[in-house]
Amino acid sequence: DSGVTQTPKHLITATGQRVTLRCSPRSGDLSVYWYQQSLDQGLQFLIQYYNGEERAKGNILERFSAQQFPDLHSELNLSSLELGDSALYFCASSVRTDMNTEAFFGQGTRLTVV
């Protein structure tokens, strides 16, 4: 168990809908990262938050947004869902943002858009 908790584990929804994925980082970790794993695109970095502020953006669609709350948990919001958004969404956390800290991954949320 990495200590990173993601909920829900599975989510099935229809096209056009909006969903929220939740991530609770390891105790003491200030930085949260979101990744998407799909058959088409592989594993891709989406976005990073550090202590409540957005720190870096990757290949995140405009329909997607995220935030990190004062208690350091993070939410990834996916709207106007399309079939191609079906994927495994991972959250990872680390203590800091520099290169000497390891990121720990949650078990992911499997999103299926039908």
Place this chain on the structure above:
Amino acid sequence: AQTVTQSQPEMSVQEAETVTLSCTYDTSESDYYLFWYKQPPSRQMILVIRQEAYKQQNATENRFSVNFQKAAKSFSLKISDSQLGDAAMYFCAYRRSNAGNMLTFGGGTRLMVKP
């Protein structure tokens, strides 16, 4: 942009034998980190081993070791004495030195272990 390539979609190894998974990457940076992650059927991404680019010595973690060739931009993973529990997807990943934990992943190699 950095790219990571794993040219072997699938590999198979006999239990107790040794297998090597290949990874190449492209970067113009001189300082970076390289990683191998394991993803078993449970989907959990587990860090297997990491290598700092400035270190010439290859990293080793028990049965897992790497062959890091900086000039060739090659980073292979050797698994010795393969066990059934080693069966999983293996991902090679790259991280720039000033990029926090933003990882660029390869496409993965599925490793099957035959009893």
